[in-house]
Amino acid sequence: KMVKLTQIKKDSFNMYRITSIYLNPKHIVFMSEEPHLRQELVEGKINLGLDKNITFTKIKINESSHFSEIIVVGTPDMIESKINTSSKRLLRD
Numbered sequence: 122k123m124v125k126l127t128q129i130k131k132d133s134f135n136m137y138r139i140t141s142i143y144l145n146p147k148h149i150v151f152m153s154e155e156p157h158l159r160q161e162l163v164e165g166k167i168n169l170g171l172d173k174n175i176t177f178t179k180i181k182i183n184e185s186s187h188f189s190e191i192i193v194v195g196t197p198d199m200i201e202s203k204i205n206t207s208s209k210r211l212l213r214d
Contacts, residue, residue, distance in 0.1 A: 122146075123143040123144060123145055124143065124144050124145075124146055124203050124204050125141055125142070125143055125203075126141070126142055126143075126144055126193040126194075126195070126200065126203070127139055127140070127141060127142075127193055127194040127195070128140050128141075128142045128191050128192065128193050128194075129158065129167075129169075129177065129192050129193070129194060130191070130192065137167045137168070137169055138169075139169055139171075139194065142191070142193075144180070144182070144191075146204045148182045148183050148184065149180055149181070149182060149183075149204075150181040150182065150183050150188065151180075151181050152178050152179065152180050152181075152197045152200055152201070153178065153179050153197060154176060154177070154178060154179075154196065154197055155176075155177040155178060155179040155192050158177040158192060159175070159176060159177055162175060162177075171194070175194060175195075176195065176196045177192050177193065177194060177195075178192065178193050178194075178195055178196060178197045178199075178200050179191075179192050180192075180193060180200070
């Protein structure tokens with residue numbers, strides 16, 4: 122089952138954007154806190170109206186022939202909790 126997350130990334134104009142994405146948790150290789158973006162948020166370089174206490178998580182994804190990385194809003198624990206809630210719901214269906 123796919124998990125809905127909020128991704129943050131820079132566009133071609135060097136502006137940050139947030140979008141909703143759906144991720145298959147089976148493709149996640151690892152997750153870690155992303156302190157660099159948090160620092161940019163605190164310094165006011167990310168102008169999206171986000172709370173200054175927000176934490177970001179880097180997720181490495183296995184896409185069969187290569188790996189990619191995305192950054193999402195939330196702590197690694199919050200993301201893991203979302204994934205586990207999603208898989209438990211699947212078992213109840």
